Amino acid sequence: MRLIKEILAFINKHQRFLITAHARPDGDALGSELALALFLKKMGKNVRIVHQNDIPSEYNFLPGRKMVEEISGPVTDSNLDAIFILDSDGLDRLEKLAGYIPLNLPTVNIDHHPSNNHFGVINWADGSMSSVGEMVYRLIKASEVPIDKNIAINLYVSLMTDTGNFCYASTTPSSHLMASDLLRQKINLTQVFQKIYKNLTLKDLALRCDCTGRIRIVAGGKIAYTELTRSMFRKHRTEPRDTQQYFDLIRSIKGVKISLLFRESKNKGEGVKVGIRTEPPINASKLALVYGGGGHYRAAGCTIYKPLREAQKIIVKEAEKFIQGK
Numbered sequence: 001m002r003l004i005k006e007i008l009a010f011i012n013k014h015q016r017f018l019i020t021a022h023a024r025p026d027g028d029a030l031g032s033e034l035a036l037a038l039f040l041k042k043m044g045k046n047v048r049i050v051h052q053n054d055i056p057s058e059y060n061f062l063p064g065r066k067m068v069e070e071i072s073g074p075v076t077d078s079n080l081d082a083i084f085i086l087d088s089d090g091l092d093r094l095e096k097l098a099g100y101i102p103l104n105l106p107t108v109n110i111d112h113h114p115s116n117n118h119f120g121v122i123n124w125a126d127g128s129m130s131s132v133g134e135m136v137y138r139l140i141k142a143s144e145v146p147i148d149k150n151i152a153i154n155l156y157v158s159l160m161t162d163t164g165n166f167c168y169a170s171t172t173p174s175s176h177l178m179a180s181d182l183l184r185q186k187i188n189l190t191q192v193f194q195k196i197y198k199n200l201t202l203k204d205l206a207l208r209c210d211c212t213g214r215i216r217i218v219a220g221g222k223i224a225y226t227e228l229t230r231s232m233f234r235k236h237r238t239e240p241r242d243t244q245q246y247f248d249l250i251r252s253i254k255g256v257k258i259s260l261l262f263r264e265s266k267n268k269g270e271g272v273k274v275g276i277r278t279e280p281p282i283n284a285s286k287l288a289l290v291y292g293g294g295g296h297y298r299a300a301g302c303t304i305y306k307p308l309r310e311a312q313k314i315i316v317k318e319a320e321k322f323i324q325g326k
């Protein structure tokens, strides 16, 4: 494929790379950037991975995790040649980090959000891919470098988390072929699963129960929504880093077509984050776009700068229009 060839040529041409992905990185963001970094190192390149201090601890076991620098100010490294930005449909997904990295350097953008805005010198944006991990997998497969166990674990975590354990519609025959290929490296699947999904504290569980208890159902059972508020975070003395499992609960209710999770920001005035999950044929990213957000066909989000109750009224009303097909 032309873009893969271009990226391999780009790698050959440069020596020192900076890698990052969207803020509050998930399994796909971390897994794909670590796999890419380990691959680049095998090619004899120098690599730095940077993030803000916002990495969920369940990913601490990923091979190469120690390479990730958690920074709170500009990268001052005049030796860098090029940048890779993964799993981000635009530079604003990096949030503050976008101001810390030398974006004057040539940037390669590898992403699977259909809303990608092509901010790089090379843009490999393919909304049909299950995960960026699957894209990095294809890149490595097209090179001379064999996939070792450390790379395989990272790619497997990308694939597993972004396909919801091979359940989402983005899961394709090629995702399973990739998993099959990675499993040749004798990954301990039980251990990977436990590290990522079986790590709740009692506080986490109490918050989740509170959130579940607040689920409201409207539009004849087709819309379900709930909330995570600052006072809940105070009460339970914890905050979820990753809300995927909250969505799994909401969307498991029979008949629900649109699931909404409203999350208050840490500080007042920073808006309410609206997470949207939909069942076909409702397009989550179209709903998010109404309020300047974006995402995938079945998973998207936006931020509304209104008090929580008002934000809920606005979005639920909009969601009802989607249910009615207007």
Ligand SMILES: [Mn+2]
Pocket (backbone or CB within 6 Å): 028, 029, 087, 112, 131, 132, 162
């Ligand atoms: Mn992803």
